[in-house]
Amino acid sequence: MLFQEQIKMVKQAAPELAATTNEQRNAALAAVRTALQQHQEEIFEANRQDMEQAEADGVSGPVRKRLKFDEGKLRDVMAGISDLTGMEDPLFQTQFARELDEGLVLKRVTCPIGVIGVIFEARPDALVQISALCIKSGNCAILKGGSEALRTNRTLFDIIHRAVINAGLPADCMMQLEARSEINELLECHDSVDLLIPRGSNAFVQYIMNHTKIPVMGHADGICHIYVDKEADLAKAVPIIVDAKTQYVSACNTVETILIHEDVREQLLPMLKAALDAKQVELRGTKEIAAVVDCVPATEMDDRTEYLDYILSAKTVKSVEEAIVHINRFGSHHTDCIITENPQTAEHFMNLVDSAGVYQNCSTRFADGYRYGFGAEVGISTGKLHARGPVGLEGLVSYKYKLYGSGQIVADYASGEKQFHFKNLYKRCIKNA
C-alpha cells in the first residue's frame, strides 16, 4: 500500500479510537504490559543486535546508553504503564455544562486530538512510553524512532501493536515509520495528521517546523538562564549553577548563560569559578567577569548559543530589569531561574520572563514531566498555544462542544421571541486537596 494511503487509514481509525471507553483503553494497556513481559527475551535479543551494530558503527557512549534496553528499563516502562492505567480517564471529562435555555444544554467535553506523529531519538523506552500515552488518551500514533534502535523498535512495535489489536482497539490505531525518508512524506500529510511532536536536535526540530503545515509541538533550542540577584543567597547560587550546568550536560533544560548582578559579582565569581573548575566547565565571560576571575572572552554569539557542553557564559547586569530584557531577547522561552531571597523581586522576574518555566532558587534541570509528577511526558513545549512546558496526558487532549436541543432554532432568539438564560450546571473550581 502507498505510504500516504496507510496514513489515511490511521486517520479513519481515529474516530473509532476516540469513542472507546477508559476500560477498553486500560484493557489494551494491560495487554501491552503482559505481552512485553512474555516477549522480553525477543526484545533483549533485538536490542543486543542494535547495541552490537552501534558499537561497530562507533556510536558515542551516551547514545549507546540511551539505546540499551534491559531488565531495568523494561521494569520502568511497565511501571509507567501501570501508573497510566490507574489514572483518571482524560477523555469524556465535562469541563463545563451550561443550560442556554430550557431544553438546550451546552457541554464542553474532552476528546483526543486525533492522529499524532512523534519523531524521537534512539531510545526504545520512549517508544513504549509514547505508545502508552497515546493509547490512554485515545490518540492514533505514528511513530518514528532513531535509526540506531531499528531492531528493538520493530520488535517492540510489533508486540505492542498485536496486543492492542487483540484487546479490541482498531488495527490502524498505530503505525511505525522506519526510513528517515518517510519523515518527509509524513510532513505532507496535513489532511490526516493533527499534530507532530518532534524530539531531537535543534536543527532537526527547526527543519520539521519549517517544512510542514501540520501543527508542531515541541522546542528547538534550550537556552536557559540563571540570574543571580543582588539579594541572592550565594551559598545556594553556586550548587544550583553547577547542577544546572553539569548534572546532564546535553539536556535542553541545562543552563547556558548566567547573569550576575554587579553588586554580588566580586563575592560570587571566585567561589563559582572554583566549583566550575572542579567539574571542568569552561567559563566564558565579558570584561566585567574577566576583571574578577580568569575566563575565555565571550562574544555576542555566546548569548545565542546552546552549548550542550561543559561551557558556561557569564555577564553582569545592573538590575533585575536588565536580566529580564536579556532573557526575553536571547532566551528560548524554555526555563529560566532567579536566585534571590526577596520574594517581590522573584515574583516580578517570574511574571515578566516569558518562558514555559520560571524558577526561584532551584536548578533549571527540574523542568521535566517526571519531576513535575506528571508521569510520562511526550516532550517539552516552548510554544504558548495548547500545552506549554512538559507535556503529559493532559496535553494530548482537546475538547468539543456538545449541544443538546429539542428543536431550537436561532430565528426565535434573533427576533427576541425567546431569550437565552445561561444557567451554569457545572463549573470548574479550584479545590484545596
Next chain:
Amino acid sequence: MLFQEQIKMVKQAAPELAATTNEQRNAALAAVRTALQQHQEEIFEANRQDMEQAEADGVSGPVRKRLKFDEGKLRDVMAGISDLTGMEDPLFQTQFARELDEGLVLKRVTCPIGVIGVIFEARPDALVQISALCIKSGNCAILKGGSEALRTNRTLFDIIHRAVINAGLPADCMMQLEARSEINELLECHDSVDLLIPRGSNAFVQYIMNHTKIPVMGHADGICHIYVDKEADLAKAVPIIVDAKTQYVSACNTVETILIHEDVREQLLPMLKAALDAKQVELRGTKEIAAVVDCVPATEMDDRTEYLDYILSAKTVKSVEEAIVHINRFGSHHTDCIITENPQTAEHFMNLVDSAGVYQNCSTRFADGYRYGFGAEVGISTGKLHARGPVGLEGLVSYKYKLYGSGQIVADYASGEKQFHFKNLYKRCIKNA
C-alpha cells in the same frame, strides 16, 4: 520607523502588559468606555464618510450593514466592555499547585499569550471588541480591519489607544495596520508575534495559514451538515434545517449539506422541499433525492462546497455510520448536527464526528460565542490545539510553570539521596453550580 521595528516594540511591551493587575486592566477598559462616549460624534462622522465612500464604490448591502457604526452599535460595544470588566481576571489564576518536595512548590499559573495579530472584516464594532478582549487578557494587539472601515477604524483606534495609555498601560501595547500590503510584512514577524487570528473568506484565511510560521487560530471553510436519522422527529427536522440554511446565509455555521436516512426520505422530502421553496432555497440532490422531489442534480463537487448562498445539497445514507464517515471526510470540522430522538444514536454520532461543535436537535447557527454565553469572541477555531470552537477570553491565555525552591538541585534526586513526595496543594475540580 520601519514597520517591523514597530512590531518589535510591541513585543517588548508584552511582558510589562502581562504583569499588570486586573484592576489596572479594568481601569483601562473603563477609560476606553468613557472615551468612546465622549468622542462619539467624531466616530459617527468618520463612519458617515466611510458609508458614503462605500455607497459610491458600490459596496453590497450586507457589507454596508456591517460597516455602519451608529448609537445602537456604540451602546452594544460599551455594554460588552462593561461585561468584560465584570469578569474574573483570566490571568494569575493558579490552575494547580503541587509540593514536589519540602520547600519546592510548583504552580501552574495563567498568563497572556503575548502579541496577537487579528485581521478582521470591515466591522468597526469588531475593532472595539477585539481591543477590549486583548486588554482584559493582557495581550498586545496588532489590528488590521477591513479597508472599507478605514476612517472609522482610525478614529476608534486613536481614541482607544489614547485612553489605554492615559490609564497607564504601555504605549506599545496596541498597534494598527491600515494598508493591505502590511499584512504580508506581519506574516514575516514570527519572532515578535505569538498568534494570528484571521477572519474573512476561506481563500483569505487559507492564504494566511500557508504564508506564515506564526501559529494561526481560526477556520477556513465552514461546511456544516445536518443528518436526519431514521428515528428523527421530522416536525423538528424541517424548521431546524430551514433555520440552519437561511437565518443568515453567509455565516460559517450555516448548513450546506443534509444527509437523510433512507427510511425517512419519502416522508421528509416533500415537507422539506415545500419549506425550502418558501424561502427560495435551491435544492441539489442525488438520484435518490430526485426520485422523491424535484431538485437540481448534485455532483461530488457539492459535497465539498461551502455555498454561502441559498443552495442546499442533499443525499441519502443507509446508516448513522455512513453519515459519520461522510461528515468526517467532507466536512470542515466546524459544526455538525444529528436530528434523532434516540439518545444512544445521538451520543454515538457526537462522539465519532470530529468537529468543534456536535449538536443534537438544534440549528447549527447556535455555534457562536454570544449564544454560548461567552460574551465577545475573537473567532471560531476548527483546529484541535489550544482553543476549539468559539474563542473568548479563555482562548487568549496560556500558562507558565512557576517553581519556588530553596536551593534544591537535581543531583540529590538522581542519586536517590532525596525523593519527591508530590503533595497536591490545589487541584481543579468540577462543581455543581
